[in-house]
Amino acid sequence: MKTVVTAIAAIGLLSMTGCTSSKELNEKSARGLLKSLYAKVHYPIPVSLVAPLMTRTPVSYGSIVETLKNKQVKENVAVYIVKRLLDAKLVTETVETVNYPNIHGKFRAEPKSYCQYCFDEYELEMVPNTNQLKGVRSEQRQNESGQRHNNVTGVVEANGIVSLGRDRFQYKEEGGTASLMDQDRFNITNYHGGNVGGSMVAMKWYTYAFSPELKAQIEKTQVPTFGGFGSATQDTLNGGGYDIGEVTDLQLGITPTMASASFAWTASLNQIGKIFYENDVPTGKGRVTFVRKPDETWVIKDWCVTNCAF
Secondary structure, three states, X not given: OEEOOEOOOOOOOHHHHOOOOEOOOOHHHHHHHHHHHHOOOEOEEEHHHOHHHOOEEOOOHHHHHHHHHHOOOOOOOHHHHHHHHHHOOOEEEEEEEEEEOOOOEEEXXXXXXXXXXXXXXXXXXXXXXXXXXXXXEEEEOOOOOXXXXXXXXXXXXXXXXXXXXXEEEEEEEEOOEEEEEEOOOOOOOOEEEEOOOOOOEEEEEEEEEEOHHHHOOEEEEEEEOHHHOOEEEEEEEEOEEEEEEEEEEEEEOOOOOEEXXXXXXXXXXXXXXXXXXXXXXXXXXXXXXXXEOOOOOEEEEEEEOOOOOO
């Protein structure tokens, strides 16, 4: 990954901007200094905007986007961005079909030696077109007069591991009996008697990942921490550059050799930037400070576009 300078954080750049100077400081010359500086700065797009969607999902992002469009959801939400990255071949989609055991029926716990009348049973079935389970757990506990009945949900993996709340079981079929074998190491309760047989449950999964081309464009960028003080490293994409607009509030600082101003900016989006933002082009207002060198020329000292701490 590349490491670049970004304009998100306020960073002293006397060494970088020393060759860009002006003996007169006014709104016009200040804008010229900023335009020269920002010609070297990328507009950063945080990878975290879409990274959480690089995962496996039972529904394709293409179908989700179609649903959102049909419902006239026009927000530029992350799934829209991923779909555009997919269309541009900057995100890959892998489709696979996985078979899961068809778990259904009543599974009753083995009797407890200390409580002959205790009763513990799961009645389960698969949720159609998923690897999820739903059902009811019925219990008769020691020293209780009536049974408890609670709805339960869970999931089954392709290897037969079943999760029901915090409890995990291994599903097994042996002879004419189906069982849920408890995976707890200390307090084991096995359940037997579920229905055996029936076709496996086939489920389609969609897996999304950044393409090698997009991965190669990820940059390490310094971004401000909370409150604008300090910075941290963040993975970003180069979304283009900055168009510098009007410079305002230009004023001298505590000495005649210091000055500060505000400036308007608009993102100049490249291909990646347009995929993320389309027509919703980012804009904002930044801050800049200047110092006058011994040769009477003004140079930029610090700048920021967001979360300015000066």
